[in-house]
Amino acid sequence: MTLRFYDSATAEVRDFVPLEPGKASVYYCGATVQGSPHVGHVRSAIVFDQLTRWLQYRGFATTVVRNVTDVDDKILAKSEASFASDFVPDGSYIPHEEWFALAYRFEQEFEAAYETLGVQRPTYEPRATGHITEMHELIARLIDRGHAYPAEDGSGDVYFDVRSWAEYGALTHQSIDDMQAATDADPRGKRDPRDFALWKGHKPGEPETASWPSPWGRGRPGWHLECSAMATKYLGPRFDIHGGGLDLRFPHHENELAQSTAAGDGFANFWMHNGMVTYEGEKMSKSIGNVISPAEMLALASPRVVRYYLGQAHYRSVLDYRPTSLQEAAAAVERIDGFIAKASAYARKSAHDGAGAPPAGRVPEAFADAMDDDLNIPQALAALHETVRRGNTALAAASGAGDPAAVSEALSEVLAMTAVLGLDAAGGHAASSADGAESGAHRALSALVDAQLAARAAARAAKDWAAADAIRDTLAAAGIAVEDSADGATWALTAPTEPRAQGAPTNRTGA
Numbered sequence: 001m002t003l004r005f006y007d008s009a010t011a012e013v014r015d016f017v018p019l020e021p022g023k024a025s026v027y028y029c030g031a032t033v034q035g036s037p038h039v040g041h042v043r044s045a046i047v048f049d050q051l052t053r054w055l056q057y058r059g060f061a062t063t064v065v066r067n068v069t070d071v072d073d074k075i076l077a078k079s080e081a082s083f084a085s086d087f088v089p090d091g092s093y094i095p096h097e098e099w100f101a102l103a104y105r106f107e108q109e110f111e112a113a114y115e116t117l118g119v120q121r122p123t124y125e126p127r128a129t130g131h132i133t134e135m136h137e138l139i140a141r142l143i144d145r146g147h148a149y150p151a152e153d154g155s156g157d158v159y160f161d162v163r164s165w166a167e168y169g170a171l172t173h174q175s176i177d178d179m180q181a182a183t184d185a186d187p188r189g190k191r192d193p194r195d196f197a198l199w200k201g202h203k204p205g206e207p208e209t210a211s212w213p214s215p216w217g218r219g220r221p222g223w224h225l226e227c228s229a230m231a232t233k234y235l236g237p238r239f240d241i242h243g244g245g246l247d248l249r250f251p252h253h254e255n256e257l258a259q260s261t262a263a264g265d266g267f268a269n270f271w272m273h274n275g276m277v278t279y280e281g282e283k284m285s286k287s288i289g290n291v292i293s294p295a296e297m298l299a300l301a302s303p304r305v306v307r308y309y310l311g312q313a314h315y316r317s318v319l320d321y322r323p324t325s326l327q328e329a330a331a332a333v334e335r336i337d338g339f340i341a342k343a344s345a346y347a348r349k350s351a352h353d354g355a356g357a358p359p360a361g362r363v364p365e366a367f368a369d370a371m372d373d374d375l376n377i378p379q380a381l382a383a384l385h386e387t388v389r390r391g392n393t394a395l396a397a398a399s400g401a402g403d404p405a406a407v408s409e410a411l412s413e414v415l416a417m418t419a420v421l422g423l424d425a426a427g428g429h430a431a432s433s434a435d436g437a438e439s440g441a442h443r444a445l446s447a448l449v450d451a452q453l454a455a456r457a458a459a460r461a462a463k464d465w466a467a468a469d470a471i472r473d474t475l476a477a478a479g480i481a482v483e484d485s486a487d488g489a490t491w492a493l494t495a496p497t498e499p500r501a502q503g504a505p506t507n508r509t510g511a
Helices: 039-057 073-082 099-116 132-144 223-235 246-262 294-300 303-310 325-350 365-372 377-395 404-420 440-461 465-477
Strands: 004-007 012-015 023-032 061-069 148-150 158-160 196-201 219-221 238-245 267-274 277-279 319-321 480-485 488-493
Touching: 004 267, 023 039, 023 099, 023 223, 039 061, 039 099, 039 238, 039 267, 039 277, 039 294, 039 303, 039 404, 061 223, 073 099, 099 294, 132 148, 132 158, 132 196, 132 223, 132 246, 158 246, 196 223, 196 246, 219 223, 223 238, 223 246, 223 267, 238 246, 246 267, 294 303, 303 325, 325 377, 325 404, 325 480, 325 488, 365 377, 365 404, 377 404, 440 465, 440 480, 440 488, 465 480
Parallel strands: 023 061, 023 238, 238 267, 277 319
Antiparallel strands: 004 012, 148 158, 158 196, 196 219, 480 488
């Protein structure tokens, strides 16, 4: 099947034909670092990580850019609040915190969340504040072409003239007259209320450090401008895919497209948008109190379980969170991990040449077809679980003797699929390393668990059932499932039997 993706701009699924054969260029919107990451940020990152991994599996050399917006109104406002005399720290602020320190602190939180959940680092991760020169050049091009103008009120603002560009509204299929006014700058200097800010003049009371000299006076970039400047700097005037959350389609992506194409750039060939995350069918809202953060999820389940949950739906659909969602995801991950552990142990015992478990191989055809069809993750997961079922059947074949060839094939395919889905990366290590190159953390865990299993075996041999049960219960509470067989006990990582208390330290290795 030809690789196909849904393009938001044309509202249709199209064949993916890269602009440069054998290569794929992707830009997706990263964090505005004015607070801790929320679940929507993390879902979007996982979606485009899955896309990148599949493009790489299909043989494309990928260049991925994810931006960091490290200066904007909300960042400045939170910094200013931290200096207020009546300010009381609440955990999200640090007293007297400069805006750039606040931005960097939250940027590190995002990076930690991405790493914990197995999101690959992009090729480039540029910050807005590091690309002021490129933004000035883009503004100048727009002014020269008659699509932008400095405000006449002396504010130092520069606006994009939406009525000068006939294609404005093309991404979201809207008429200008039906659009709401842009609220990103004082409207007094605008020719049309819908004109949006490219450059925001420095205002009294704002820190001098949050402004840069420009031909139009000291100021800082508008939110939309930065992505256009950074995308084209690293990917060129035209590139393959631009992605982000559905909430960014308007006004952010609409304005990006308008200012880039009005300046003469082809910009993105595909626009891909992931759906939102809801809580029992309702939009998550702090005012309602139905928000669950990635940190709270990671206090309840392992990183691999959280990644499985956040990445299990079709990327364009709404992902609905329920109190039982992580338990269901944990059960699915446990089935996968249980098979990997048993099949790896079986492969090591049955191998006569010392090769041990097989390396990750090719994904099954059903999985590949699903991923090629607009990244259909639900169908891909169905193929994964069907392979696990087939592998378990092979393990149980012939009255327990097993079917070595079938077990090896299933294990190889499962490892390939979990790698594509990033489930082998979340938490810092694979659930089971097929080639024996386990991380130090997993080797240490293996030694500790094996010692516990040896003690349990000794207790069972002495018919000290209470001691044996206590060891098993202790391991289960730590998220380690033990399964007995004629060949001895095996273990696999799963979810802890009792959730960790909210705010308790999270096991960053997923062990």
